[in-house]
Amino acid sequence: MLARSGLALAFVFSSICLSAQLSPNPRSMSHQAEQVHVIVNVHMANGQPAENARVDLRAQGTTNGTVTGYTNAAGIADISEIPGGYYTVVVTYKLAQSETHENLAFGERTLSYTLAGDRTGSDIGTATSVSVAAYKVPDKAKKEYSKAQGSLAKGNQDEALNHLDKAIEIYSQYADALTLRAIVRMDKQDTTGALSDLNAAVQADPACSLAYFAMGSVYNATNRFPEAQLALQSGLRLDPKSWQGYFELGKALVGKGDYQAAIEQLNKAQDFAANKYAPIHLVKAHAMLALKQYPGAMNELQAFITQAPTDSRVASAREALDRVNAFVEKGSVASK
Numbered sequence: 001m002l003a004r005s006g007l008a009l010a011f012v013f014s015s016i017c018l019s020a021q022l023s024p025n026p027r028s029m030s031h032q033a034e035q036v037h038v039i040v041n042v043h044m045a046n047g048q049p050a051e052n053a054r055v056d057l058r059a060q061g062t063t064n065g066t067v068t069g070y071t072n073a074a075g076i077a078d079i080s081e082i083p084g085g086y087y088t089v090v091v092t093y094k095l096a097q098s099e100t101h102e103n104l105a106f107g108e109r110t111l112s113y114t115l116a117g118d119r120t121g122s123d124i125g126t127a128t129s130v131s132v133a134a135y136k137v138p139d140k141a142k143k144e145y146s147k148a149q150g151s152l153a154k155g156n157q158d159e160a161l162n163h164l165d166k167a168i169e170i171y172s173q174y175a176d177a178l179t180l181r182a183i184v185r186m187d188k189q190d191t192t193g194a195l196s197d198l199n200a201a202v203q204a205d206p207a208c209s210l211a212y213f214a215m216g217s218v219y220n221a222t223n224r225f226p227e228a229q230l231a232l233q234s235g236l237r238l239d240p241k242s243w244q245g246y247f248e249l250g251k252a253l254v255g256k257g258d259y260q261a262a263i264e265q266l267n268k269a270q271d272f273a274a275n276k277y278a279p280i281h282l283v284k285a286h287a288m289l290a291l292k293q294y295p296g297a298m299n300e301l302q303a304f305i306t307q308a309p310t311d312s313r314v315a316s317a318r319e320a321l322d323r324v325n326a327f328v329e330k331g332s333v334a335s336k
Contacts, residue, residue, distance in 0.1 A: 035081040035275045036104045041112040042075045042091055049075025050115060053093035060086040060101070060153045081275070086149040091115065101146045103180065103210075105244075141170040145177045157184050175205035182214055186221070194218050202234075209238035209245075216248045225255035243272035250283055259287040278308035282317060294328050 038057065042050040053071040057079065069077040084105050091098045096115040144167035151160035164181040167174055182197035195218055201211035212235030219228030232249040236242060246269035253262035266284045269277070285300035301321040305314055 036084045036109055037081055038079040038104060039110045040069070040071070040077040040079065040089070040091070041110065042071050042077070042093065043112075043114050044093075049073065050093045051075060053077070053091055053115070055079070056088075056090040056092075057082060057104075058088040058090065059083070060088060060150050086153045088146075101142070101149050103149065105210075110239075110241075136171070137174050137176075138171050141167040141174050141177065144170065145174070145180070148177070148180060152180075152184070157187065160184055172200075173204035175201040175208045175211060178204065179208060179211040179214055182211075182218075186214070186218060191218050191222055207238060209235045209242065211235075212238070213242065213245050213248060216245070216252065220248055220251050220255065223255065225252045228252035229256065241272050243269045243277070246272065247277070247280055247283075250280075250287075254283060254287050254290075257290075259290045262287045263291075276307050278304050278311065281307070282313065285317075285320070289324065294324055298324050298328070 040055045042053045042055070044050055049071070051071055051073050053075070055069045055071065055077040057067045057069075059065060067079060067082050069079045071077045082104070085103075087102050087104055089098075089100050089102050089111060091113050093115050098113045098115055100111075100113075102109075102111065144163045148160040148163035148167065151157075151163060161181065161184055164177050164184070167177040168181065171177075178197045178201035182194040182201065185191075185194040185197065195215065198211050198215040198218065201208055202215070205211075212231050216228045216232035216235065219225070219231060229249065229252045232245055232252060236245045236249065239245065246265045250262045250266035250269060253259070253265060263284055266280050266287070269280050273280070281300040281304035285297045285304070288294075288297035288300060298321060301317050301324070304311075304317050305321070308314065
């Protein structure tokens with residue numbers, strides 16, 4: 001009797017929790033309210049590390065100002081947690097300078113730059129990139145992309161889309177622009193358009209991990225969980241420290257009914273997240289309840305309620321916690 005009641009309880013929990021959590025808030029791919037740990041690798045054209053290079057992270061469209069760091073002997077600048085968002089990254093070393101625009105939206109990001117050093121010529125002061133594909137992006141397209149980032153920082157999605165359209169019109173293989181346009185389209189519930197852009201992005205630059213993570217999020221939102229799993233695993237091979245990638249993979253595995261594997265991935269998401277991200281607890285609670293791990297599920301629900309007291313799902317989570325608690329107490333009494 002207890003087992004049968006457990007199945008009914010799991011169904012109740014699913015109806016109030018899973019539908020909200022497996023169909024992710026499109027803004028889950030955005031930068032808002034997240035903290036980012038940034039690691040910057042700087043090397044010269046000959047492959048040698050650039051020691052004492054200056055790294056400036058200039059926040060766009062906010063009053064956060066500039067965060068500055070310097071590289072060590074290995075050419076690495078380790079910059080502690082900063083608010084997630086759109087930044088202009090300026091790397092300066094002797095006569096060389098690189099300037100790029102980055103959407104720093106995940107728990108830990110690694111950026112790599114190869115500078116021209118003391119050479120003179122047209123390559124001094126030009127932006128370098130983390131992938132071969134990005135070298136081909138024309139400056140005009142990059143400027144439109146930068147304008148799009150600024151528009152998004154101000155909350156103007158339509159203006160951002162206009163700039164992204166122009167950037168992609170200038171250079172159709174611009175993976176970063178395609179990915180960002182897909183994320184905006186996700187926010188507008190245009191999953192078909194988002195998937196079209198993301199497929200184009202990974203074809204243009206197979207090393208674009210963010211495109212794979214965004215693709216997994218779209219597939220999760222449309223209940224295409226096996227496809228989400230494949231996309232997210234591809235992204236994690238490129239960026240194995242992305243907590244958001246593990247979080248989305250955990251949701252995909254819950255959608256497939258592979259609950260134990262989901263818990264393992266969600267644990268990794270918690271390990272890599274620079275700060276606590278309450279919704280992870282909500283998804284773990286569902287997986288544990290499906291496995292009849294009631295005490296664990298109760299702990300996860302309570303953790304979510306404690307960490308996100310103003311979240312719109314707290315009332316449902318509290319109701320689920322009360323139901324699980326009553327069920328467990330009833331089972332304890334019946335077993336005596």
